Amino acid sequence: MKRAWLLLALAGCPAGDDDAVVPDDGAGPDRPPRDGPPCPAPVAAPAWLDGFLADHVARLAGAADIAPGVRLADRATASRRTTARTYLADQLTGLGLTVSLDDYGQGANVVGELPATAAGATEWIVVGAHFDTVTGSPGANDNATGVATALAVARALAELPCRDRGVKVVLFDQEETDLIGSTTYATRQFQAGTPILAVHTIDQVGWDADDDLRFELELPTPALLAEYQAGAAAVGAQVVSTTTSGTDHTAFRERGFAAIGLTEEYVSGDTTPHYHRPTDTAATVDRAYHVLATRLVTFVVARELGAD
DSSP: OOGGGOOOOEEEEETTOTTOOOOOSOOOOOOOOOSSSOBOOOOSSOTTHHHHHHHHHHHHTTSSOSBTTBOOSOSOSHHHHHHHHHHHHHHHHHTTOEEEEEEOSSOEEEEEEEOOSSTTOOOEEEEEEEOOOOTTOOOIIIIIHHHHHHHHHHHHHHTOSOOSSEEEEEEESOTTTTTHHHHHHHHHHHHHTOOEEEEEEEOOOOOOTTOOOEEEEESOOHHHHHHHHHHHHHHTOEEEEEOOOSSTHHHHHTTTOOEEEEESBTTTTBOOTTTTSTTOOGGGSOHHHHHHHHHHHHHHHHHHTTBO
16 A cells, blocks of 8 residues: 555544545446346355465465465565566466456556356446555565455355356556556556446455454445445444545546445554564464455445345
């Protein structure tokens, strides 16, 4: 997360508070109508989830090999970002997504597409997270946690028997360098007229020192706030709305897309003390909280796809 850009203003209250302030910049998606039988929701807490998340965080943050004999000290240099990019493309391919690189010269985003199963569907939901780090930080929380969540959401949604919309899982390059990757991708999607109904970005979801199970929703639209409030109630979390900008969701909102950023309690102060430091290691990630974040995003996006 590039926090030099952040607007540190708490603009909301926990889920269900009528005084929560949200921007009126687009409604976000309604659940699509279904003509056929109900589409079952993903398993709420699959047995594979905790180990899946921990393994990806460890590999991305240098606690385990990301390739045979290769461990990353950070994901800041061009060569290390290439190594991470190759790993992530392979993971998305293995989950059954169609993978491409959104190359812009000095870097490239990794894009995995999971098409709708409904005939004639053209609309998309984007789930994204940045995979780069600052120099000298392993970036376990910032942002291997977000990347691992995006991969887990992809796995859960790929297992759905029906999807009324397609999903683009986008792993952004160079968020730490003025949001270059997400700005490039959002601009290209805007110029192409891609019908993207909602964008969910995840950045730092691995710290919860006070164990209140609360997440911040950065600049949600009214509809997206309502979706996350319902999701939080379903999975046993809390959410609070803020006016924080400065990470990847900003690039989409500036181009007219309904977007939201999910993070730990940065504005509220319950955020990692290891931010941008060599100590941002896999050992500092709160695994139970990370699992909860992933369950929350999966619930929300699955319902946007028509799951019950």
